[in-house]
Amino acid sequence: MFLQTLITGLSIGGIYALMAVGYSLVFSVLNFSNFAHGAVIMLGAYVGLALATKLNFGFGLVLAGSVAGAGIIAVLNEKLAYSSLRRRKAPSLYLMISAMGCAVFLENLVYATIGSRFYAFPEFFGRQVVTIFGSSVSLLDVGAFIFALIAILGLHLFINRTRTGTAIRAGVCDMTMCSLMGVDLNRLIAIVFLLAGAFAGVAGVFLGIKYLVYPTMGWVTNKAYIAAVIGGLGSLPGALAGGLILGVVETFVSTYISSVLRDVFSFTLLIAFLVWRPNGLMGIDSEEKV
Amino acid sequence: MNALLVEDLNVHYGTIHAVQGVSFSVNEGEIVSIVGSNGAGKSTIMWTLAGVVPPSGGRVLIKGNPLPSKPHEIVARGLALVPERRRLFSALTVRENLIMGAYRRRDEESVKAEMERCFQLFPILRERLGQRSGTLSGGEQQMLAISRAIMSDPKILLLDEPTLGLAPLIVEAVMNTIIRIRDEGVTVLMVEQNATQALEISDRGYILEAGLFVKTGPGPELAMDPEIRRAYLGG
Ligand SMILES: Nc1ncnc2c1ncn2[C@@H]1O[C@H](COP(=O)(O)OP(=O)(O)O)[C@@H](O)[C@H]1O
Ligand SMILES: [Mg+2]
Numbered sequence: 322m323f324l325q326t327l328i329t330g331l332s333i334g335g336i337y338a339l340m341a342v343g344y345s346l347v348f349s350v351l352n353f354s355n356f357a358h359g360a361v362i363m364l365g366a367y368v369g370l371a372l373a374t375k376l377n378f379g380f381g382l383v384l385a386g387s388v389a390g391a392g393i394i395a396v397l398n399e400k401l402a403y404s405s406l407r408r409r410k411a412p413s414l415y416l417m418i419s420a421m422g423c424a425v426f427l428e429n430l431v432y433a434t435i436g437s438r439f440y441a442f443p444e445f446f447g448r449q450v451v452t453i454f455g456s457s458v459s460l461l462d463v464g465a466f467i468f469a470l471i472a473i474l475g476l477h478l479f480i481n482r483t484r485t486g487t488a489i490r491a492g493v494c495d496m497t498m499c500s501l502m503g504v505d506l507n508r509l510i511a512i513v514f515l516l517a518g519a520f521a522g523v524a525g526v527f528l529g530i531k532y533l534v535y536p537t538m539g540w541v542t543n544k545a546y547i548a549a550v551i552g553g554l555g556s557l558p559g560a561l562a563g564g565l566i567l568g569v570v571e572t573f574v575s576t577y578i579s580s581v582l583r584d585v586f587s588f589t590l591l592i593a594f595l596v597w598r599p600n601g602l603m604g605i606d607s608e609e610k611v
Numbered sequence: 612m613n614a615l616l617v618e619d620l621n622v623h624y625g626t627i628h629a630v631q632g633v634s635f636s637v638n639e640g641e642i643v644s645i646v647g648s649n650g651a652g653k654s655t656i657m658w659t660l661a662g663v664v665p666p667s668g669g670r671v672l673i674k675g676n677p678l679p680s681k682p683h684e685i686v687a688r689g690l691a692l693v694p695e696r697r698r699l700f701s702a703l704t705v706r707e708n709l710i711m712g713a714y715r716r717r718d719e720e721s722v723k724a725e726m727e728r729c730f731q732l733f734p735i736l737r738e739r740l741g742q743r744s745g746t747l748s749g750g751e752q753q754m755l756a757i758s759r760a761i762m763s764d765p766k767i768l769l770l771d772e773p774t775l776g777l778a779p780l781i782v783e784a785v786m787n788t789i790i791r792i793r794d795e796g797v798t799v800l801m802v803e804q805n806a807t808q809a810l811e812i813s814d815r816g817y818i819l820e821a822g823l824f825v826k827t828g829p830g831p832e833l834a835m836d837p838e839i840r841r842a843y844l845g846g
Contacts, residue, residue, distance in 0.1 A: 484714070487703070491711045494700040497663055501694075503686040503715035503763065 324456040326576045327569060332462035334568020335469030336531070339524040340545035341552070341560035342473055343395075343517030349493045349555030350513050353413035354546070357398055357423035359539030361518055364427060365391030365525030366534045367435065373443055380445040387522035395518025396511050398423055404507065424539070431536040440534040442526075465527045472523060473561050476516065480557065485512060493555070544571075547591040553601030562602055612675055614639045614767050614798040615660070621668035622655050629655045631822035632669065637767070638814075642789065642799040644830060646806040646843055647819030653802040654695050656819075657771045660800075661685060661692040673767070687715060689766035693773060697756040701745030705736060708744050708755055712762025722762070729758035732788050750781040757788065761797075768792060770801040774808070786812055806843055810834035818843070 340362060347355045368390035372378040378386065402419045449460040480486040488509055492499040500506045528538060544567060552563025567587060575583040594601060615637040622630035630652045637643045647653050658664040660671060662682040671678040673688050691712075700708050709729065713722045730737045733754040739747060744755055753773060760768055770789065774782040786808050793799050803809035810816045813830030818839060826839065833839055 484710070487707055487710060488714060490703060491700045491707075494702050495698055497682075498694070498698045498700065499711070500682040501661055501663070501686060501692055502711045502759075503683045505681075505683045 322456075322576075324454060325458050326572055328453070328458040328462050328466070330569035330572030331565060332459075332465040332531075332568070333572060334548075334565035335466040336524055336527050336564075337544050337548045337568050338473060338561045338564025339469050339520050339527070340542050341548040341564050342476060342557055343520040343524075344542070344545050345549045345552075345555055345557065345560045346489075346513055347517050348549070350489065350496075350510065351403070351407070351413070351416065353416040354420070355517075356417065356420040357402070357427070358420075358517065358521060358545070359542030360424045360427035361391050361395050361398065361539075362521040362525040362528065362542060363431070363534075363536065363539035364394050365518070365522035366529035366538060367431065367525075368522070369526040370440055370442060370529060370534045373445075374440075383442075383445075384523065384526050387526045388519045389522070391522030391525060392515045392518035395514040395521060399510060399514040404510075407510070428536050428539070435536075437536060440529075442530045442534070445530065461530065465531070468523070468527075469564075470561075472520065473557065476520070477557050479516075485509075489513060544587065547587055549601075550591055550599075551594050551601055553603040556601070556603040559601055559603030612639065613637065613672070614641075614674060615800065616672040616675075617656075617660075617669070618671075619669035620656070620659065620666055620671065622652070622659050622664060623667045624655075624664075629822055630659070630666075633819070633822070633824055634669075635817055635824070635827075637798055637800050639798055640793065640796070641814040642793050642801065642812055642830075644806065644809045644813040644816045645800070645802045645819050646810060646816060646833070646839075647802075647804070648843065649804060650821075651819045652822040653804075653819055654771055657692060657694070657769050657802055660690065660769060661694075683715075686763060689764075690769065691760035691763050691765035691767070692769040693756045693760045693771065695771040695775070697752050699744040699747075699752055699756055699759070701743070703744060704741055705744055705747070705755055706740045708759050709736075709762050712759035713764075715763060721764075725762050725764060729761055732761070732791065733758060750777055750784075753777060753781075753785060757785070757792075761792065765797060767798045767800065770799065772803055773801065774803070774805070782808060804843075807834055807840075 344355060344358045365387045369383045369387035372386040373383045402423050403416055406415050406419060446461045450457040451460050451463055480489060488499060488504050491502065492509055496506065528541065548563035548567045549560050551566060552559025571583050571587055574586045613636045618634050620630055620633045633656065645653055645656065655664060659666050662680060662685040673690060679685050679688065700711060709726055713725060716722050735751060736754060736758060739751065744752065747755060757773065774785055777785065789799060790812055801809055810830040810833050816828060816830040816833040817824050818826040818833065
C-alpha cells in the first residue's frame with residue numbers, strides 16, 4: 322500500500338514537474354506568470370487524442386504529435402499575444418493579463434468547436450502492472466515518472482551544455498546584453514516557448530491518459546505553479562523537486578487522511594512557502610535561475 | 612572612410628530630450644572620447660549606437676551603411692559595446708561569458724584563438740575561467756567585460772566609462788589595453804566622466820553638455836585646456 326501510494330504520488334508529481342518546468346522556464350526568461358500554459362497543455366492533450374482516435378496512432382506517435390502540436394501552439398501564442406507587448410517593453414502585469422485572456426479564449430474556443438464532452442484516450446497500457454518489491458504498481462505510473470525524469474534531465478543538459486542553452490541562461494541574467502552578443506531575441510524566445518510547449522504536450526498526453534480530456538483540464542496547472550514556487554521559481558531542478566514533493570504529499574494526504582483535504586493542503590503549502598520561503602527550495606537567489 | 616558617422620542624432624525618453632542633435636565621426640584606427648558630466652547623454656549615445664535605444668532623429672552610418680535597427684544585426688556589422696557598469700552575465704562563468712561574446716561565430720578554432728588573445732590582454736582571466744563572473748573583483752569584471760566584447764572580433768569597440776570605480780593602477784592598465792586593442796586594428800569610441808586619461812590617449816575628443824557638443828579637438832589638447840580641466844577633469 323505504502324509503495325503503491327508512493328509510486329502513484331511520484332507519477333502525479335512527475336506530471337506536475339513536466340508542467341512546472343515549462344511554466345518556470347518562461348517565467349525566468351520573461352519574468353511573467355504565463356497563465357496560458359494550462360490551455361496549451363489542454364490543447365496538447367486534444368492533439369494527442371485526435372491522433373490516437375482518428376488516426377489510430379500508437380503511443381509513441383501520439384506523444385510525438387502532441388509535443389510538436391503543443392510546441393507550435395505555444396510559439397504562436399507568444400507571437401500573437403506577447404511579442405508586441407514585449408517589444409513595447411510593457412510591464413509584466415500586462416503580459417500576465419494577456420496570458421489570462423489567452424487561457425479563457427482557448428478554453429472557450431474548444432467549448433465552441435469540440436464541445437464540453439469528456440473524452441478518454443484508448444487504453445495504451447491496459448491495466449498492466451509491474452511488480453516492485455512485492456507490490457504491484459501500474460505500468461503507466463512507473464512509465465510517466467521515469468519519462469518525466471528523463472525529459473527534465475534532457476532539458477537540464479540542453480540548458481547547461483549547449484550554445485542555445487547558454488544563450489537562454491544569459492538572457493535570464495540580462496536580456497539586453499544577450500541581444501548585444503548577437504542573439505536574435507525573438508528567435509531565442511520562440512525557442513523557449515517551443516520547449517515549454519513541448520513539455521506541455523507531454524504533460525497533456527499523460528494527464529489525458531491518466532484522467533480524461535476536457536476543456537478545463539488545464540486548470541490542474543495550478544498545481545504546477547505551486548510546484549514551481551515550492552522548488553524555487555525559475556529553477557529547473559527546483560521544478561522537478563517541487564513537482565515530485567507536491568505529487569507525493571497530495572497522494573498521501575488523499576490516501577491516508579482525506580481526498581477532500583488534498584487541495585486545501587496543497588494551497589496551504591503554497592501560501593506557507595510564499596510567506597516563509599518565497600525563493601523556494603532551490604531558488605537561492607535570483608541569479609541562480611534556470 | 613569613417614568607421615562611424617553620426618549626423619544630427621536626437622534621442623528622446625518620452626519628453627526628455629537626452630541627445631539634442633549631436634554630430635561626430637570616428638575614423639578607422641582612431642580612439643575618440645566623449646567627455647561630459649553625469650546626465651549629459653553619453654550613455655544614451657552609446658545605447659543608441661548599439662541599437663538598444665531608438666533615435667528620434669538624425670542618422671548613423673557604419674562604414675558608409677545605415678545602422679541596422681536591431682542589436683544583433685548591429686553586432687554582425689562589427690560593433691561591440693562594453694556598457695556602463697559592465698553588465699556581465701553574473702550567474703554564468705567567466706568562460707561562458709566569453710563564449711557568449713563569440714555567439715555569432717561558429718568556427719571553434721577562431722573562437723579559441725580569440726580567447727587566447729583575451730588572455731594575452733588579461734592573463735588573470737585564464738585562472739578564473741570556471742568562476743562565476745558575479746564573484747569577480749571590480750577590476751576583473753571590467754577586464755571580462757572588455758574581453759567579452761573583443762570575443763566578437765569587432766571593428767568598432769564602444770566603451771562606456773571603462774574605468775569607473777577602478778583603482779588608479781587598474782585604470783592605467785585598462786587604458787594601456789585600450790591602446791593595444793586599437794593598435795591591433797580596432798576603432799575605439801569611449802565615453803568618460805573623469806576624463807584626463809581618456810583624453811590623453813585619444814586622437815580626438817568631444818565635450819558633451821546637456822545633450823549638445825560644446826567643444827571638440829585633439830584629445831591631449833582638450834586634456835590641457837584650463838576651462839575643461841576646471842569643469843570636467845577635477846582641476
Ligand atoms: N531609461 C531612461 N528613461 C528616462 N530617462 C533617461 C533614461 N536613461 C537616461 N535618461 C535621462 O537622459 C539623460 C542622459 O542620461 P545618460 O545618457 O545616462 O547620461 P550620462 O551617461 O552622460 O550620465 C539624463 O537626464 C537621464 O536622466
Ligand atoms: Mg552614463
